[in-house]
Amino acid sequence: MAEELHPNRRANFSSGALAGPANGLTKPPASLASKTGASKKLVIKNFKDRPKLEDRYTEETWLKLEEAVGAIQSSTSIKYNLEELYQAVENLCTYKVSPKLYRQLRQVCEDHVKAQIHQFREESLDNISFLKRMERCWQDHCRQTIMIRSIFLFLDRTYVLQNSLLPSIWDTGLELFRTHIISDRAVQTRTVDGILEQIERERNGEAIDRSLLRNLLSMLSDLQVYKDSFEQKFLMDTNRLYAAEGQRLMQEREVPEYLHHVARRLEEENDRVITYLDQSTQKPLITTVEKQLLGEHLTAILQKGLDSLLDENRVTELALLYQLFSKVKGGLSVLLQHWKEYIKNFGGTIVGSPEKDKDMVQELLDFKDKIDHIIQTCFQKNESFLNAMKESFENFVNKRPNKPAELIAKYVDSKLRAGNKEATDEELERILDKIMIIFRFIHGKDVFEAFYKKDLAKRLLVGKSASVDAEKSMLSKLKHECGAAFTSKLEGMFKDMELSKDVMIQFKQYMQNQSDPGNIELTVNILTMGYWPSYTPMEVHLPSEMVKLQEVFKTFYLGKHSGRKLQWQPTLGHAVLKAEFKEGKKELQVSLFQTLVLLMFNEGEEFTMQEIRSATGIEDGELRRTLQSLACGKARVLNKIPRGKDVEDGDRFCFNADFKHKLFRIKINQIQMKETVEEQVSTTERVFQDRQYQIDAAIVRVMKMRKTLSHTLLVSELYNQLKFPVKPGDLKKRIESLIDRDYMERDKESPNQYHYVA
Numbered sequence: 001m002a003e004e005l006h007p008n009r010r011a012n013f014s015s016g017a018l019a020g021p022a023n024g025l026t027k028p029p030a031s032l033a034s035k036t037g038a039s040k041k042l043v044i045k046n047f048k049d050r051p052k053l054e055d056r057y058t059e060e061t062w063l064k065l066e067e068a069v070g071a072i073q074s075s076t077s078i079k080y081n082l083e084e085l086y087q088a089v090e091n092l093c094t095y096k097v098s099p100k101l102y103r104q105l106r107q108v109c110e111d112h113v114k115a116q117i118h119q120f121r122e123e124s125l126d127n128i129s130f131l132k133r134m135e136r137c138w139q140d141h142c143r144q145t146i147m148i149r150s151i152f153l154f155l156d157r158t159y160v161l162q163n164s165l166l167p168s169i170w171d172t173g174l175e176l177f178r179t180h181i182i183s184d185r186a187v188q189t190r191t192v193d194g195i196l197e198q199i200e201r202e203r204n205g206e207a208i209d210r211s212l213l214r215n216l217l218s219m220l221s222d223l224q225v226y227k228d229s230f231e232q233k234f235l236m237d238t239n240r241l242y243a244a245e246g247q248r249l250m251q252e253r254e255v256p257e258y259l260h261h262v263a264r265r266l267e268e269e270n271d272r273v274i275t276y277l278d279q280s281t282q283k284p285l286i287t288t289v290e291k292q293l294l295g296e297h298l299t300a301i302l303q304k305g306l307d308s309l310l311d312e313n314r315v316t317e318l319a320l321l322y323q324l325f326s327k328v329k330g331g332l333s334v335l336l337q338h339w340k341e342y343i344k345n346f347g348g349t350i351v352g353s354p355e356k357d358k359d360m361v362q363e364l365l366d367f368k369d370k371i372d373h374i375i376q377t378c379f380q381k382n383e384s385f386l387n388a389m390k391e392s393f394e395n396f397v398n399k400r401p402n403k404p405a406e407l408i409a410k411y412v413d414s415k416l417r418a419g420n421k422e423a424t425d426e427e428l429e430r431i432l433d434k435i436m437i438i439f440r441f442i443h444g445k446d447v448f449e450a451f452y453k454k455d456l457a458k459r460l461l462v463g464k465s466a467s468v469d470a471e472k473s474m475l476s477k478l479k480h481e482c483g484a485a486f487t488s489k490l491e492g493m494f495k496d497m498e499l500s501k502d503v504m505i506q507f508k509q510y511m512q513n514q515s516d517p518g519n520i521e522l523t524v525n526i527l528t529m530g531y532w533p534s535y536t537p538m539e540v541h542l543p544s545e546m547v548k549l550q551e552v553f554k555t556f557y558l559g560k561h562s563g564r565k566l567q568w569q570p571t572l573g574h575a576v577l578k579a580e581f582k583e584g585k586k587e588l589q590v591s592l593f594q595t596l597v598l599l600m601f602n603e604g605e606e607f608t609m610q611e612i613r614s615a616t617g618i619e620d621g622e623l624r625r626t627l628q629s630l631a632c633g634k635a636r637v638l639n640k641i642p643r644g645k646d647v648e649d650g651d652r653f654c655f656n657a658d659f660k661h662k663l664f665r666i667k668i669n670q671i672q673m674k675e676t677v678e679e680q681v682s683t684t685e686r687v688f689q690d691r692q693y694q695i696d697a698a699i700v701r702v703m704k705m706r707k708t709l710s711h712t713l714l715v716s717e718l719y720n721q722l723k724f725p726v727k728p729g730d731l732k733k734r735i736e737s738l739i740d741r742d743y744m745e746r747d748k749e750s751p752n753q754y755h756y757v758a
Helices: 030-036 057-073 082-094 098-120 127-151 153-162 169-182 185-203 210-222 226-252 255-275 279-293 295-311 315-325 331-351 354-377 383-397 403-416 425-440 445-461 468-482 484-512 544-560 592-602 609-616 620-631 677-706 711-721 728-740
Strands: 574-581 584-591 606-608 638-641 652-655 665-667 708-710 744-746 753-756
Touching: 057 082, 057 098, 057 127, 082 098, 082 127, 082 153, 098 127, 098 153, 098 169, 098 185, 127 153, 127 169, 127 185, 127 210, 153 169, 169 185, 169 210, 185 210, 185 226, 185 255, 210 226, 226 255, 226 279, 226 295, 255 279, 255 295, 255 315, 279 295, 295 315, 295 331, 315 331, 315 354, 331 354, 331 383, 354 383, 354 403, 354 425, 403 425, 403 445, 403 468, 425 468, 445 468, 445 484, 445 677, 468 484, 484 544, 574 592, 584 592, 592 609, 592 620, 592 638, 606 609, 609 620, 609 652, 620 638, 620 652, 677 708, 677 711, 677 728, 677 744, 677 753, 708 711, 711 728, 711 753, 728 744
Parallel strands: 584 665
Antiparallel strands: 574 584, 606 652, 638 652, 708 753, 744 753
């Protein structure tokens, strides 16, 4: 028996089969028969004719379906079984009634949607009631469309799917609602205005029904009218609101409060996007808020509040400021410019005020720490802000030439002295690292070197260095920063001190073999003249025992090192004297000049200043400082008559036998350690003199290599080679000096052209 097929199913035949006459059978082709074998035959029957529908089947079936659709639209119960209705749709589609069925269904739905518009015409409805009615109408429409589609699913998946020009049942439902309800001008205007009113209320702090807005805006989005009907008006309202708010609050509020307000507003708008606005609105909405609350007021915010935020170290607000400005086009570049100006101005007040010289370096270090912390925690380690900070520091530190370099050297000296007990070794190392950062910004590093070398010499010679490890660590840092040539003389000073220790060991052995070793213990430091600062020779009258001991050492040393010359420097000498007071014995740690003065009181009770000067041979200014330290300081081993802080020509001095002190060994050589104005001036003058030599050497070096060069190119080359700041006028003077000394000459035809003279 051949299988009877359902009317809506098709049979697929192989390419070799032939269809015979109606209700007849045919033999298969020979080729096919041979493959199937002699005992089996392939028999093919035609389909039976599709049975005809009853005359009223289509009309009756549609009436059932129409009744079911009406029940869905009126929210009443459906008489028929849903499976029965689905089968009815399938049967109609099978018998090619699909086009008519689709048109009938669309018409029924359209009639129903048209009838809904009347409920939105009521004038008495307030806005919130109107919106709720719209929400309910939309939700009912969606629910009804889904149920109708489930009954007509076969129609949707066969006929509609095969016709690309026809919208699906769901899309038809959206189209009808859009066309007959939401596109109505009055309805759309009232819907959008109602939504905008609710959003404005929420922005003003009122509580609203957010789920209502979410459903309505989702409706507009599904109906594809969201952008044209709502978003444009919404963004215009937003722009107008925040433009007015920005102008008002910039006048009323301080910058920190304003920044927090802007951050809160942005957070609120982002929350609206997440809660009920379409995601596509986020970018234009946030851009609008940022533009009106930030972009329009960038300069005003910075001028009004940046300095105070930085002065008060308001880290939270600075981080917020950076975060907000980074969102606005051009925001960071404006912030960067004001940042640079602030650093230059603040740093300039530190460096440019002579009355602040005492604390300048510490203030610079504190300022640098604060700025670093702000970059690290507030500005997200932004490279541009870091570079701007370095550029600004270099700018203001060098606006006052030489002084910062001198004060940094003195600051290092104060930290490396033995009297400094305020830091551990680790803390001292960190302080030195910070100092090196400030040091990098200085152009005149030779000024630093001169003062550092002078102070280092005092620390080494008077035994005032806090730690040899710290000294060598600082030396290593300078060498790494400026090169070996910069520290070669400083390293030579340490080498001299080590060699001097070896010499003194040998000298002590030498003295033990002498017939009269004496009762004075002598320690000598042998200093190479080129390494150490230059000291003004000073002749003083030493006691015969000291002179004799100097001659013994001279004989010993020159016997080992022939061809060398020793020059004694009494200004650097110091001694320990044993003294007896009524209270008992004390040891006085004093300078050589103080020693010579005190030894006079072994020979007499009272001396005038003139008598002391002629007996010791000490230069007048140095003698006054020496007597002041002995008679006017904390440890007064001499009494001055009359009393007073200053030493005058007619003053007399006597030994203070009643002197008392809680310590056994007393240091009274502090004034010797203090730098005089004359020393500062002479050190600075030596630096300038050295600079002239360096400029001369650089000019000769360049001209020797290039032979002929224009003035402009020569000056440009000198700027590249010289490691300290120099003015064009200074270079011109040195060039003229070298021309006068016949190292170079001007071109006879072109005065701005120079020739090297071999």
